[in-house]
Amino acid sequence: MTEKALRLGTRRSKLAMAQSGQVAQAVSQVTGRPVELVEITTYGDVSREHLAQIGGTGVFVTALRDALLRGEVDFAVHSLKDLPTTQPETLTLAAFPLREDPRDVIVARDALKLTDLPRGARIGTGSPRRMAQLNAYARTHGLDIETVPIRGNVDTRIGYVHKGELDAVVLAAAGLHRIGRIDEVTDFLSVDTVLPAPGQGALAIECAADNADLIAVLGELDDPFTRAAVTAERSLLAALEAGCSAPVGALADLPPLSAPLERGDPRADRQIVKEMRLRGVVGTTDGTRTVQLSTTGPVPQTHDRAVALGRELAAEMLAQGAAGLMGERAH
Ligand SMILES: NCc1[nH]cc(CCC(=O)O)c1CC(=O)O
Numbered sequence: 001m002t003e004k005a006l007r008l009g010t011r012r013s014k015l016a017m018a019q020s021g022q023v024a025q026a027v028s029q030v031t032g033r034p035v036e037l038v039e040i041t042t043y044g045d046v047s048r049e050h051l052a053q054i055g056g057t058g059v060f061v062t063a064l065r066d067a068l069l070r071g072e073v074d075f076a077v078h079s080l081k082d083l084p085t086t087q088p089e090t091l092t093l094a095a096f097p098l099r100e101d102p103r104d105v106i107v108a109r110d111a112l113k114l115t116d117l118p119r120g121a122r123i124g125t126g127s128p129r130r131m132a133q134l135n136a137y138a139r140t141h142g143l144d145i146e147t148v149p150i151r152g153n154v155d156t157r158i159g160y161v162h163k164g165e166l167d168a169v170v171l172a173a174a175g176l177h178r179i180g181r182i183d184e185v186t187d188f189l190s191v192d193t194v195l196p197a198p199g200q201g202a203l204a205i206e207c208a209a210d211n212a213d214l215i216a217v218l219g220e221l222d223d224p225f226t227r228a229a230v231t232a233e234r235s236l237l238a239a240l241e242a243g244c245s246a247p248v249g250a251l252a253d254l255p256p257l258s259a260p261l262e263r264g265d266p267r268a269d270r271q272i273v274k275e276m277r278l279r280g281v282v283g284t285t286d287g288t289r290t291v292q293l294s295t296t297g298p299v300p301q302t303h304d305r306a307v308a309l310g311r312e313l314a315a316e317m318l319a320q321g322a323a324g325l326m327g328e329r330a331h
Pocket of ligand 1: 079082171175199202
């Protein structure tokens with residue numbers, strides 16, 4: 001007997017199709033059921049011009065969630081960094097699969113790295129978070145660069161470099177990896193230089209909150225460390241009351257080791273490493289003022305502890321004046 005296919009609702013952008021396809025394969029493997037992609041088209045897909053005005057990625061998330069709530073699809077895959085921090089009660093994030101590389105990267109002309117860019121180099125990014133941190137880095141490291149606001153999908157953005165309109169653009173490693181263009185990266189930016197967006201590099205698999213059977217099978221794709229990390233990062237973002245386009249960077253990862261690793265050292269095993277470091281940053285887009293803090297402790301073992309970790313770091317950031325740096329928004 002052939003089992004009925006599970007329906008995965010997806011946007012039709014190249015990135016969305018790539019990540020939905022990858023998750024579809026994984027889900028089909030754990031469930032033994034075929035997974036069928038159902039393309040959800042929104043006004044935002046039809047008109048890029050209007051997307052800026054109607055509110056960025058929010059429209060896509062809303063359209064996917066409407067399809068889930070109407071029962072037209074069984075589950076959906078989101079780029080976590082594009083997902084609002086408020087979760088509707090009727091829907092559940094059933095799995096956070098193992099996170100992809102969370103770093104931001106540069107695609108530059110002539111294989112240039114960030115520190116090789118010539119005086120006056122123009123770097124394209126529409127993200128106030130990236131602008132703030134790149135400009136702050138430039139100020140403290142004697143780099144003379146200009147951040148230029150751009151928008152559009154990954155192809156469009158890389159196109160600015162190929163056409164010679166910009167010296168470099170900033171993108172997420174994860175997106176390039178998923179669409180098979182990671183080879184075009186000319187510099188992987190250290191997270192000490194640019195902290196990624198909360199949830200960057202992670203996907204979230206969402207389904208109806210009352211579908212216990214589906215939640216259970218999707219849960220097999222969940223990576224507990226990824227879940228703890230992104231929950232803390234998104235809690236930090238929510239506590240800073242920042243919109244998705246605000247200049248907030250956050251990353252929870254393994255803390256640096258106090259001593260170099262030897263071959264066979266058990267600390268290399270993530271199961272044995274029990275510590276997590278959470279870092280957060282906010283700054284003005286011109287890079288003149290930033291508040292960056294970090295905290296290290298045991299990997300939170302429950303949702304509530306991960307949420308508390310993010311809130312605590314946000315509270316410390318607010319106490320150091322973070323709120324005053326968050327007035328700016330992307331256009
Ligand atoms: N805002 C666009 C977006 N949303 C998710 C990704 C891919 C990276 C990810 O999944 O975190 C990107 C592209 C980018 O920032 O370069």
